[in-house]
Amino acid sequence: MLFACSLVLLFIAGNAFYIAFKKYEEDDDFSGGVHTYTFIDLVFGVILLISEKFAPQKYVAIFKTLSILFGLMILGFTVLLWILFTS
Numbered sequence: 001m002l003f004a005c006s007l008v009l010l011f012i013a014g015n016a017f018y019i020a021f022k023k024y025e026e027d028d029d030f031s032g033g034v035h036t037y038t039f040i041d042l043v044f045g046v047i048l049l050i051s052e053k054f055a056p057q058k059y060v061a062i063f064k065t066l067s068i069l070f071g072l073m074i075l076g077f078t079v080l081l082w083i084l085f086t087s
Contacts, residue, residue: 002082005078006082012040013072013075014071017067020067020071043070047066048063
């Protein structure tokens with residue numbers, strides 16, 4: 001069960017890092033080419049909306065920074081799970 005949870009969390013963190021380090025293009029939708037709405041799309045959509053509202057000129061940098069922080073949070077949660085369940 002720990003491996004399954006780790007894979008899902010690492011996939012989410014990887015998606016966040018991919019979005020953060022990907023070269024931005026004007027018509028990007030940040031969904032990874034998949035046109036289904038998932039929880040991750042909702043989270044990144046909310047982050048993008050907040051970024052556009054508070055800083056319309058520099059929202060890409062803010063969005064990428066928040067994506068990195070989200071990825072690090074999920075990665076830290078994965079490490080915490082391993083520490084708790086392997087001790």
